[in-house]
Amino acid sequence: MSRVHSKEEYPYVTVKLNVNGKDYEASVRPYERLIDVLRYKLGLTSVKEGCGRGECGACVVIMDGKLVPSCLVLAVRANNKRIITLEGLAPEGKIHAIQKAFLDTLSVQCGFCFPGVILAVKWLLDKNPNPSDEEIKEILGGHLCRCGSYLRFIKAVKLAVKYLQEGKVYFDIKELRSVSSAR
């Protein structure tokens, strides 16, 4: 980490991040958080600031394989780390099976909480490909959804497990319209 020479009290620091497989360099103030970099500097708007104090789960990202609230991680701490946000879950033009399952079960209502919820589910399914209801509830216990889609989340996770077991990891965005109008 190199410090930019300056007479300022809180000079900019350069941090290197690998976000969704791409390398970035960003100049940040030492007190800035990972969410400030991801959302406001890199424009990854799936990372949402709900409460800003680690209570709502809207800002979670996967950093080096761990689910972390990006509002409580300083940007300097994310230096040289690999970060996955919702945008990095599937290649361009496709969506991940978990996203598809959330659409199919109509889990997403206002859409503020689900980037965090989907990343938490991804993290859970990576460790445990066939979770029980209790395990799903535990992992989503810290994600607040003010539309109250909690029960649909459980349904969606079960559906995502089914898709993944059938080997369907990615779905083409073009096919989505026909699927949802068929419902």
Added chain:
Amino acid sequence: MKDIRFDVFVPSSLDDALQFMAKEGAEALPMAGGTDLIVLIRNGIVKPKKVLDLWPLREELAFIKREDGWIRIGALTTIEEISNSFLVKDPRYAGFLDMCKQFATPYLRTIATVGGNIGAAHPLSDVTILLLTLDCEVKLMSVNGERWVKLEGLFLDKRKLAKDPSELITEVRFREIPQNASTAFLKFDRRWGHAMGYIVVAACAQLEGDIVEEVRIAFDSMGRPFPERAKKTEEFLKGKRLSGDIIRDACSKVLPKEMKRISDYRASAEYRLDLSKVLLKRALLKIKSRVGGG
């Protein structure tokens, strides 16, 4: 507008970190996981000029070891690491499993640390309350060397520790408890996920048959705003048969004599005291079944 700006020092080694704390003193604050400190800073409750980021020291300070009859836990061990360690598989330390399951949320467990939980000195510090029942010792390091202190005497007030600002918490340790002992941890709140708890209780007891050989009980607060042990209730239980009557007497007669609860916007003192009685009873019964049932 609150000033939430601060500078961050990223140490290259533990020695580097200790030098920094010796130089900066109270001007700087050490940060472990940051789940508490960042919130405090952003709310303007504490205003450090500088923050020492301890995370780079995790290679040295994140471990759980069994050594010469001691369990040693590094200060930067996360709650998630405890929940994946040998500790939670041992029926004697089942309290750690209870604690990990109820500690905040999965995404906070990946960054919240043991040392940070003690250093925050908040009454509702789950790890601290459980460690109190294990008669835990804390290692404090500074440039002048290291010292071990009892966790019990470490708290002075809410968010106030009996340690020099330049000292860092680097490790905790406790003696392994015998095979006929076990631990339990209970918390009560309206919801399961992300609960602070109206009250939190942890207990550790050694039972010879039904007789209580040794017992330690800790609550989030006994009257003062930091976790403390219920010494009189422990004394009462020692040497007695852990039967329904004795447990009832301990919870409803002895405990209320030494416990003072406060009323605030979260719960009233009466409700808290009532819950304390019930949860202590459940904790003791849980330990009884854990020791008996193996």
